[in-house]
Amino acid sequence: MVSPVPPVPKDFSQLSLAETVELLAARQLPPVEQWHPERTGDSAMEIRADGSWYHEGGRINRPAMVRLFSTILRREPDGSHALVTPAEKLGIAVEDMPFRAVEIKSEGDGAARKLVFRLDTDDLVIAGADHPLSFGNDAENPDPRLHVRGAIGNGLEARIDRALYYEIVEMALAEGMERPAIWSNGMCFPLVDA
Numbered sequence: 001m002v003s004p005v006p007p008v009p010k011d012f013s014q015l016s017l018a019e020t021v022e023l024l025a026a027r028q029l030p031p032v033e034q035w036h037p038e039r040t041g042d043s044a045m046e047i048r049a050d051g052s053w054y055h056e057g058g059r060i061n062r063p064a065m066v067r068l069f070s071t072i073l074r075r076e077p078d079g080s081h082a083l084v085t086p087a088e089k090l091g092i093a094v095e096d097m098p099f100r101a102v103e104i105k106s107e108g109d110g111a112a113r114k115l116v117f118r119l120d121t122d123d124l125v126i127a128g129a130d131h132p133l134s135f136g137n138d139a140e141n142p143d144p145r146l147h148v149r150g151a152i153g154n155g156l157e158a159r160i161d162r163a164l165y166y167e168i169v170e171m172a173l174a175e176g177m178e179r180p181a182i183w184s185n186g187m188c189f190p191l192v193d194a
Helices: 017-026 063-070 162-175
Strands: 039-047 053-055 073-075 081-084 088-094 099-107 114-119 124-126 145-149 156-160 181-184 187-190
Touching: 039 081, 073 156, 099 162, 114 156, 114 181, 156 162, 162 181
Parallel strands: 039 088, 099 156
Antiparallel strands: 039 053, 073 081, 081 088, 099 114, 114 124, 145 156, 181 187
16 A cells, blocks of 8 residues: 655745655655556546646646556656556556656755755655756757656656756856756766766
8 A cells, every 4th residue: 555645835945855855755656667467558648748637638637636646657668658556557648758847946065965856746856866867968959857766767757847947057057067067966967968
């Protein structure tokens, strides 16, 4: 049985890093990577590029329902997405990325910095080795994203909203490194991938 998701306080910016870590520790996601049900199908659901969820063409307006579905979301080896339970696996269309990073909190400077992102599902993610940031290899057309869960390189990712990307750029430029990069949780992420 999965524990209920602890709610994120409305004023995310007031959370300390210790409070964020406590919220993360209290969250337990279902082990969807371990489930391989025989019954498969299509969910008639889609996640649009703006992060909104739809079922049979109608928008799902209940945030609690979206949060619940997001806990059983998995990316398949072929790059498709599915909602997975022990009993069935149902395909879901994802226009861009299944999550959006909508708020950021930074604590510390340089190599001691920690960046915590709040996703549109109210999940909290601390960027670092298990949750790397990437920005693409074209400075003129950045592709800012955050790994959320699953296998790195083929897991679920969040699109970092443009305003947050600009905040990250400002923080990186303030660090004054020769090649602009941002640190989080002991990892350094260049703003342009090599």
